[in-house]
Each structure stands twice: as structure tokens, then as C-alpha cells.
Amino acid sequence: MMGSFDGKVVLITGGTSGIGRSTAVAFGKEGAAVVVTGRREAEGAETVRQVEAVGAKALFIQGDVQVAADVEKMVSATVAKFGAVDIAFNNAGVEDPVAPFHLQAESTYDRGFGVNVKGLWLSMQAEIKQMLIQGKGSIINTTSVAGVIGFSYNGVYTATKHAVIGFTKTAALEYAKQGIRVNAVAPGAIETDMINRFASDDATRQMILSMHPMGRMGHPDEIASAVLWLASDGAGFVTGTTLFVDGGFTAS
Numbered sequence: 570m571m572g573s574f575d576g577k578v579v580l581i582t583g584g585t586s587g588i589g590r591s592t593a594v595a596f597g598k599e600g601a602a603v604v605v606t607g608r609r610e611a612e613g614a615e616t617v618r619q620v621e622a623v624g625a626k627a628l629f630i631q632g633d634v635q636v637a638a639d640v641e642k643m644v645s646a647t648v649a650k651f652g653a654v655d656i657a658f659n660n661a662g663v664e665d666p667v668a669p670f671h672l673q674a675e676s677t678y679d680r681g682f683g684v685n686v687k688g689l690w691l692s693m694q695a696e697i698k699q700m701l702i703q704g705k706g707s708i709i710n711t712t713s714v715a716g717v718i719g720f721s722y723n724g725v726y727t728a729t730k731h732a733v734i735g736f737t738k739t740a741a742l743e744y745a746k747q748g749i750r751v752n753a754v755a756p757g758a759i760e761t762d763m764i765n766r767f768a769s770d771d772a773t774r775q776m777i778l779s780m781h782p783m784g785r786m787g788h789p790d791e792i793a794s795a796v797l798w799l800a801s802d803g804a805g806f807v808t809g810t811t812l813f814v815d816g817g818f819t820a821s
Contacts, residue, residue, distance in 0.1 A: 573801060575600035578651040580643065582634055582692055583661030585612035587761035588711065590619065591789035592658055592796050597625030599797065604628045604647045607661070626651070634661045634688030644695040653703055656800045657696040659689050660711045664763050665726040677725050685729035686736075693740060697749060705748035707800045710737050712753045712811060714818045734811055741809030750808040752799045757815030758786045782817035 579596045583589040584605025590612075593603045597620040605616045605627070613629035620627035630646050632639030647654050663684045665677055689710060700706030715723065716730035734753055741751040758764050758777045764786065778784060795814045798804055813819055 572600045574656075574797075577601045577655040578604070578647065578653045579656040579658065579800075580604045580606070580647050580654050580696065581658045581660060582606050582643070582688070583659075583711075584616050584629075585609045586616075587763060588756065588759060588789045588792045589658070589660040590616045592660070592793040593627070594619050594623060595790065595793040595797055596656075596800075597621075597623045597627065600625065601656070602626040602628075602651045604630060604643070604651070606630045606632050606634070606643045608633055634692055635683045637691055640688075640691040640695050643692075644699050648699060654696055654699045655703075655706060657692070657706070657708045658711075658796055658800075659692045659696075659708065661685075661688050661692075662711060662729075662763075664766065665723045667722045669722060670724045673724060681725040681729050682732075685726070686732045689733055689736060693736060693751075697740065697744060700749045701744075701747060706750075708740070708749065708751045709796050709799045710751070710753040712737070712755045714755055714757050714813065714815050716753075716755055716811070717819060737811065738809050745808055750799075750804070752804075752807060752809065753811040754792060754795050754799065755811050755813045755815065755819075756787060756792050757781055757813075757818040759792060760786050760788055780818055781815070782820065785816065787814060787816060 579601045581589050584593050585607035593605050597603050603620050607613050610631050617627040617629045630643045710733050712733040713730040715727045716734045720727045737753040
């Protein structure tokens with residue numbers, strides 16, 4: 570797909586590490602200008618460095634997707650710098666501490682729904698407003714295999730990822746005729762800092778591996794490839810769908 574995103578502007582939330590960083594670099598390799606957002610300035614600067622290293626333009630905007638003013642700033646600053654938001658990848662997210670449902674803390678709920686649901690909702694609203702002005706756009710949201718099945722001891726995370734799919738389908742229906750496509754990508758376990766925090770011991774890691782028919786975890790670049798396809802002209806008739814990139818996890 571060399572140069573397939575020449576002239577496009579991509580906005581990525583949660584772009585400071587893992588899937589977000591890999592996707593930023595992948596879009597940069599294909600000629601896009603890339604804006605990444607997140608709370609961690611040093612990590613954001615490193616993502617920008619990696620995108621610029623492949624010859625693309627990049628910008629980091631520090632902010633919290635839970636804060637409406639920060640979200641408005643990330644869109645307005647992107648437009649001010651590059652003129653548009655052609656593609657948005659809403660990837661910001663947090664995991665739960667593992668705990669039985671009846672023992673999960675209120676703070677876990679507030680954090681999970683604050684970032685994974687409110688943050689997504691605010692981001693999509695701001696992005697859609699800009700895309701309506703442009704008359705087109707593509708939005709990809711990060712959900713999870715936990716968005717379609719239950720996960721013991723991860724009730725809040727599971728509920729938030731179900732919500733991501735609900736927002737994706739609803740927005741896809743509302744804006745299909747306005748030229749805005751809205752889809753989601755659902756990773757299985759991916760080799761990132763998040764999964765390392767969740768599977769911090771060998772027993773948990775082996776349990777997770779056993780759930781994947783391929784017998785391994787995925788790599789961030791494999792999710793990036795799926796996101797780029799959903800954003801591409803080749804997926805021009807695709808909206809309201811969730812693309813599972815999970816090593817067969819949800820096939821059983």
C-alpha cells in the first residue's frame with residue numbers, strides 16, 4: 570500500500586505506546602500526516618520521533634480524552650496544523666485490576682468508563698463535527714474480544730468494550746449518508762504494556778495463550794494493518810462492522 574494515504578491526516582488517541590504507536594508509524598509509512606494524543610508527553614514525543622523517522626509529518630498533543638476541552642483542542646489543533654481530520658483512530662483505553670465483580674472498586678468503574686466510554690464518546694463527537702464540515706471521514710474505534718463475550722474478574726473493562734461496539738454501530742447508521750464510515754477493531758491479547766500488566770505472572774500468561782488457537786499473542790503491527798485497511802478506500806463499503814484480529818479467540 571505504498572503511499573496509499575498520501576495527503577491524508579490521521580488523528581490517533583492513545584498514541585503514546587503499543588497499538589497506537591505502531592499504527593501511527595504504519596500510517597506515516599503510507600504517507601499520512603499523523604497527530605497523536607495522550608497524557609504522557611515523553612512517550613508522545615517518542616511516537617512523533619518514530620513517525621518522522623519514516624519520512625512523515627507528525628504532531629503530539631497532550632491531553633486527556635475524559636476532558637471535553639482537551640478533546641476539542643486535539644481536533645482544532647489538528648485542523649489548524651494540517652487542515653483536516655480525514656481518519657480518526659480512537660485507541661485510548663485502560664484495563665481493570667483483576668477482581669471479583671462484587672469487590673470491584675467504584676474508582677475502577679469511574680476510571681474505566683471515564684476513559685473507555687466517555688473518552689470515546691467525546692472524541693467521536695468532536696471528530697464527527699469536523700468530518701461533517703469536510704463531507705467525509707473514517708473513524709476506527711478500538712474495542713476488544715471482551716466487547717462480545719464475558720470476561721470473569723474484568724467486569725468493568727468488558728462492559729466498556731461492549732459500549733464501544735454500541736457507539737460504533739449507532740454512529741455508523743447515523744452518518745453513513747454523510748460520507749462518514751465508523752468501524753471498530755477487536756484485538757485479542759496483544760504484546761503490549763497493557764497485557765504485560767494484566768498477565769504479570771506465568772500462569773496468567775499461559776492461560777491467555779491457551780485461549781488463542783494460534784498459540785501466541787498478536788503483535789501491535791498486526792492490529793495496525795487491520796486499522797489501515799478499515800481506513801482505506803479498499804474498505805469503502807464497510808461501515809458499522811467490528812473486525813476481529815484475535816488469533817481465532819472468538820471462533821470457538
